[in-house]
Amino acid sequence: MEGRQEIEKSAGTAEEAIQEACLELGASRDEVEIEVLSEGTRGILGIGGQAARVRVIRKEGAAPKAEGFLRGVIRFLGLAGDVRVWEKDSDVEVKIYGDDSGILIGRHGRTLDAIQLLTEIVANKGSNRRVRVRVDIEDYKERQATKLADFARKMADKAVKEKREIVLRPTNALERKVIHSALNEDPRVTTESMGVEPNRKVTIRPTNNERTAAPEAH
Structure with a gap:
């Protein structure tokens, strides 16, 4: 930097x-x-x-501010980790690797989500232009996105086979985006986000099929 x-x-x-x-x-x-x-x-x-x-x-750019903040967090916690930061399409991408990754990821990735939120706040402090910061640890989010996309495709198969809509469990905005993207080019089904945060869900519906609600899929 x-x-x-x-x-x-x-x-x-x-x-x-x-x-x-x-x-x-x-x-x-x-x-x-x-x-x-x-x-x-x-x-x-x-x-x-x-x-x-x-x-x-x-002024110090968003990327070095994000890197400095994350290195400080890791050092404060007494952990070891390699922080790699780069800019992509005017946003900031961060990858962290290390033996203590589980502590930074937390249960269901909640600690990682909190770290990303704080990093984005620090990176944008004093800036007139908001920069989105994405933090991943040991490719956790990438692996989770792959699993979620596979799950969405399985639920699409189920919806088509049983000729009924499938309502997925509540998910956050990024998870919903993964689901919509995974099924975007599947002509057999359509997807729709419904409800209000934090209980907003994706519904997978067979194309040209009558709307018949189904229990939530987990």
């Missing part, structure tokens, strides 16, 4: 100095913090004036 970047610049006015500093840093005004060290003076008839001077600091 790139370190902190800052530059001091002098010019006829503070505004000119700021513009020159931003140009040199390759950053926009929204991406920097500005400190005016001296407003400068005009002088008399252009003689004896002093240049304005500013310090312009490039």
Whole structure:
């Protein structure tokens, strides 16, 4: 990750100095913090004036903030873990590997979900543009998504075979997205999210089949 970047610049006015500093840093005004060290003076008839001077600091990006926070959490807990962070499509992806992964994942991934939420809050602090942060530990979420997609396909087979809709257990938004994506190209069924959080569920319904409610599938 790139370190902190800052530059001091002098010019006829503070505004000119700021513009020159931003140009040199390759950053926009929204991406920097500005400190005016001296407003400068005009002088008399252009003689004896002093240049304005500013310090312009490039704000730390979301990725390094996320990485620093997670390394701090792991260190605070006395655990060992390798944190890998990169940017993807303007979002931040984080992978953590280590022998203590189970502690960080928690029961049903709840600790991992909490870690991701806190990391996203830290990464977006002081930023005008919200960045989504996705944290995975030992590819836990990837494995769970694969299992969930397989389960969704099995439930689709069941719905078609029994000619009735299948109502799945309540799931979060990301899990529902996995289910919808897994069955999106299956012409035999349609999927629909119904209900209100935190009890929102996905219903799998055979195409052109009369709506007949079924018990929840677990």
